[in-house]
Amino acid sequence: MEEKLAPELILKMFAETDKILTEKFAETDKQIKELAEDRKATDKQIKELSKNIGGISNSNGKMAEEMIYNALNRDKTFAGIKFNDIDKNMKLHSSFLNLKGEFDVVLKNGDTIGIIETKYKVEKDDIIDLVEKKTINFRKLFPMFSDYKILLGIGGMSFENDAITTAKEKGIGIIKVVGDKLEYQTENVKIY
Numbered sequence: 001m002e003e004k005l006a007p008e009l010i011l012k013m014f015a016e017t018d019k020i021l022t023e024k025f026a027e028t029d030k031q032i033k034e035l036a037e038d039r040k041a042t043d044k045q046i047k048e049l050s051k052n053i054g055g056i057s058n059s060n061g062k063m064a065e066e067m068i069y070n071a072l073n074r075d076k077t078f079a080g081i082k083f084n085d086i087d088k089n090m091k092l093h094s095s096f097l098n099l100k101g102e103f104d105v106v107l108k109n110g111d112t113i114g115i116i117e118t119k120y121k122v123e124k125d126d127i128i129d130l131v132e133k134k135t136i137n138f139r140k141l142f143p144m145f146s147d148y149k150i151l152l153g154i155g156g157m158s159f160e161n162d163a164i165t166t167a168k169e170k171g172i173g174i175i176k177v178v179g180d181k182l183e184y185q186t187e188n189v190k191i192y
Contacts, residue, residue, distance in 0.1 A: 063157075064118050064119065064120055064155060064156055064157045064177050065088075065104055065105070065118040065155075067177055067180075067182065068104075068105060068116060068118050068155040068175050068177070068182065069086070069088050069104075069105050069118075071175075071182050072086060072105060072107065072116065073086050076107060078107055078114045078116070078151065078153060078173065078186065079114070079151050079153070079173050079186040079189040080186065081109070081112055081114070081151065082109065083107035083108055083109045083112070083114060084108060084109045084110070085107070085108040085109070086105065086106070086107050086108075087103075087105070087106045087108070088104070088105055089102060089103075089104060090102070090103040090106045091103075092141045092142065094140075094141055097140055097141070099137055099140060099141060100141075101134065101137040101138060101141050103115055103117075103134065103138060104116060104117055104118040105118065105153075105155075108145075108148075111147075111148055111149060112148055112149045112150070112151060113138070113145055113148045113149070113150045113151070114150075114151045114152075114153060115130070115134065115135065115138060115150060115151070115152055115153070116152075116153040116154070116155055116173075116175065117130050117134065117152075117153070117154050117155070118154075118155045118156060119154070119155070119156040120156060120157050120158070121156060121157065121158045121159075121160070122154055122155075122156035122158070122159045122160065122163045122167075123160050123162075123163050124160060124162040124163045124166045126154060126163065127154060127163055127166045127167050127170060127172060128166070130152055130154060130172065131152065131170050131172070131192070135150055135152065135192050138150070149191045149192070150191065150192040151173065151189050151190075151191065151192070152170075152171070152172045152173065152189070152192060153172060153173035153174070153175055153186070153189070154167055154172055154173070154174060154175070155174070155175035155176070155177070155182075156175075156176070156177065157176075157177045159174070159176065168185070168188055170190075171188055171189055171190025171192075172189065173185065173186035173189045174186070
């Protein structure tokens with residue numbers, strides 16, 4: 001025979017279950033809010049860390065650029081060619097051409113331009129960008145040098161293996177920062 005529960009007992013059981021569930025939901029909501037606040041704090045820390053790492057990388061890149069510029073400025077020679085002038089961070093924006101360019105180090109003499117791109121870490125894509133984009137943009141942005149021979153160089157504190165191989169294949173001079181000295185590999189530099 002089936003036993004029936006009294007309606008009062010059923011209501012009491014529902015009330016107790018409801019109370020337990022309400023307490024558990026409140027506890028879960030509190031935990032979710034705490035996790036959300038922890039996540040916000042973690043996101044803030046990650047953002048700060050990313051900013052610091054980016055700052056370190058930028059500082060290292062600027063240090064490499066400064067060392068390379070200073071060395072080239074001392075004797076104004078690159079790939080065995082003597083230059084008369086040197087510019088750092090040569091920039092131009094042409095609304096007419098819808099083109100802008102920034103060139104880290106530019107060496108000039110009567111018929112030759114040396115464009116030296118500097119990076120903290122040189123990658124293969126930096127070499128390709130230098131040949132396929134920067135050189136073309138330089139000629140468009142500075143038409144007064146359109147008849148000049150262009151020599152290309154890439155300098156940095158570290159190089160991916162593919163970057164060195166690609167630079168040599170493309171006839172681009174390599175300037176490596178090694179401690180407080182520079183190593184030049186310019187024997188295969190070609191004219192662009």
